[in-house]
Amino acid sequence: MFELLPLMLERAGVLVMVAFLLSRMRSFRQIVHQEHDKKEKMILIGIFGAFGIISNYTGIEIHNGTIISQTWQADVDYDAAIANTRIMGVAIGGLLGGPIVGLGVGLIAGIHRLTLGGFTAEACAVSTILAGFITGLLGRRYGIIGRNHSPWGAVAIGILMEGIQMGVILLIARPYEAAYHLVEVIAVPMISINGLGTLIFILIIQSILMEEERTRALQTHNALEIAQQTLPFFRQGLTLHSCGEAANIILEGTKADAISITNKDQVLAHAGAGSDHHKPGQHMATQLTKEVLDHGKILIARSTDEIRCYRENCPLQAAIVVPLQVHQETVGTLKLYFVNQNKLDQVEYELAEGLSRLFSTQLELAEAEQQRKLLKDAEIKALQAQVHPHFLFNAINTISSLVRTDAQKARKLLINLGVFFRSNLQGARHLLIPLEKEIEHVEAYLSLEQARFPDKYQVDFDIHPALNKVLIPPFTLQPLVENAIRHAFSNRKQGRVTVTAYTDSNKMILTTEDNGKGIPEPLMKSLGTETVQSEEGTGTAVWNIRKRMKEIYGLEGSFQIESEQDSGTKVTMILPLTQNKWSERNV
Structure with missing residues (x-):
């Protein structure tokens, strides 16, 4: 009995060695980690069925109580049996x-054992099939294999x-005396070695699970630390400054070169x-990024061929390029480059994927924060207009001068002043308002300004009646008309502003056009994209309108400025009519 133990340990060691090598294979590790579909179950059956076959071939022959050690068991005598680690x-x-x-697995290992022969062949085949099915039920019911x-x-x-196998041998194998004597010889060694082998194999599987868990925990910690450090910069959006700072932080926190x-x-x-040829401000240097x-x-x-950089001696040999998305629209990319392709492994891939999701979320939050600021700016602008000292002072002076000479007109201007203030308050509280309300706001403003300068300009409206109920962002037309009146006609005796609204291909085209002095070329390049400082103004109103339209309508809306020196300026806004039905519930 005891001389069988070292031989059995040697055979079990072969399987444990194979199991260890198997645990280093990525495909096997992935199967261990995830739920098993049909394909993965077939792979497991093949792998552990092969373990059973190897166990059969490396078994130790027992003949009339005598241990016969052979390297490979291809055939077993009729009155002999084999001791092996098949059940493990x-x-x-x-x-x-x-x-x-x-x-x-039980069928594969059991049927193969049956083909080798011996007086215990049938008993071993039956016990092997039973062992496979019973352990499968227990594993499914209690989840015995797991890191916890x-x-x-x-x-x-x-x-x-293994104990059940000994019992089946006693029940089925004949002659009984030979079966009983065999069990006396092999029971303790087989039960002990199979228990030890099972322990080692389970520890290997649990180490796979724990190693993966530690790797994921480290990746998560690393990604969150990078995200925390880059948050102040990505909250500013994708700019040269914010991305430059973020890139340095990411470089320090990853293995990328x-x-x-x-x-x-x-x-x-x-x-x-x-960095000598991949420089900020340049157009994309790699075709990979464009894809x-x-x-x-x-x-x-x-490889460098896959990166497709235009510089032949570029040191970058491998790359992971992940999209940065805002509301499911790709707005940019994050690229991790490596000078040695061996450094690009699964850990770096998953880290890059995690950073992509985190940065995309940060950019979405930045967009939301920007939109909130824009709406807040619109509200502040409206509130400022209510108490704008020059506007209010001029309006009151105009009305005061008319009280004695034209009381009816003074009364009408007071009503219009109230309409103007009420429109400011309503616009500040809503994301979208009907076009007719915005027109009402413009007309109230014009009535007060034209009372002061009755012959300086003329404003015409050409609005299709069907568009009066279409919803538009508040403070869009009124600031544009105000800009034209304040800046376009400073050197002209008679100015004209025309506001037009019509439909085209399920979109509303809304234009504000004047015949003023136009916008200087240097100012046109930045007008609407950022605030500016000039004698004519800051451009805040135009910038605010453009940004709010982009946030509300996305690619479906557009904002265009056309201007010619000494000929006038035309501002065109294109808004989708399909947005109207959804928006009415949100006003």
């Missing part, structure tokens, strides 16, 4: 994959299955290797 692989397969896997479970439960089941961030048009930041922007999916390059 079958039990682990069942515990890991469930009853279907357990039954499949003690390995001793699986060991106990392995020992129990270079970090690049782009928007849809140009490189905003590049830190690390290749990510077009398709919105993560792409990996493992």
Whole structure:
């Protein structure tokens, strides 16, 4: 009995060595981690079925109580039997994959044992099939294999299955005396070694689970730390300054040799290797980036040919390019570059994927914050207009001068002043208002200004009646008309402003056009994209309108400015009519 123990330990060591090598394979590790579909169950059946076959071939022949050690058991004499570790692989397969896997592994290992012969062949085949099915049921019911479970439960089941095999041999194998004597010789060694082998195998599987958990925890910690450090910058949006600071932080927190961030048009930041030709402000240097922007999916390059940089001696040999998305629209990319493709592994891929999601969320929050500020700016502008000292002072003076000479007109102006203030308050409280309300706001403003300068300008409205109820952002027409009156006609005796609204292809075209002095060329380049400082004004109103339209309508809306020196300015807004039905419920 005891001389069988070292031989059995040697055979079990072969399977444990194979199990360890198997645990280093990425495909096997992935199968261990996830739910098993049909394909993965078939793979598990094949793997552990092969374990059973190897166990059969490496078994130790027992002939009339005599131990015959051979390297390979291809055939067993009729009156002989073999001691092996077959039940270990079958039990682990069942515990890991469930009853279907357990039954499949048991059938493979059991039928193969039957083909080898010996007076215990039938008993071993039956016990192997039973062991696979029973362990599969127990594994499914109690989830014995897992990082949070003690390995001793699986060991106990392995020992129990080996004990059941001994019982089946006594029940089925004949002659009984030979079966009883065989069990006396092999029971303790087989039960002990199979229990030890099961323990080692379970510890290997649990180490896979724990290693993956530690890796994910480290990745999560790293990603969150990077996200926390970059949050103040990404909250500013995708700008040269914010992306430059963020790129340096990401470079320090990853194994990448270079970090690049782009928007849809140009490189905003590049830190690390290749900085001599990958420079901020340039158009994208790699075709790979353009593909990510077009398709919105993560792409990996493992060679310079796949990166497709225009510089032949570019040191960057591999890259992970992930999209940065805001409301499911790709607005830029984050690129992790490596000078050695071997540094690009699964850990860096998952980290890049996690950072992409975190940064996209930060950009969405930045957009939401920007929109909130814009709406707040609109409200502040409205409140400022209410108490604007010059406007209010001039309006009161005009009305006061008319009280004695034209009381009816003074009364009408007071009513219009009230309408103007009420429109300011209503616009400040709503995201969208009917077009007729915005027109009412403009007319109230004009009545007060024209009372002061009756012959300086003329404002005409050409609005299709069907469009009066269409919803538009508040404070859009009124600031544009005000800009024309204040800035366009400073050197002209008679100015004209025309406000037009009509439909075209399920969109509303809303224009404000004047015949004023036009906008200087240097100012046109930045007007509407940022606030400016000039003698004519700051451009805040135009910038605010453009940004609010982009936030509300996205790509479906547009805002265009056309101007010619000494000929006038035309502002065109295109708004989708389909937005109207949705918006009415939100006003």
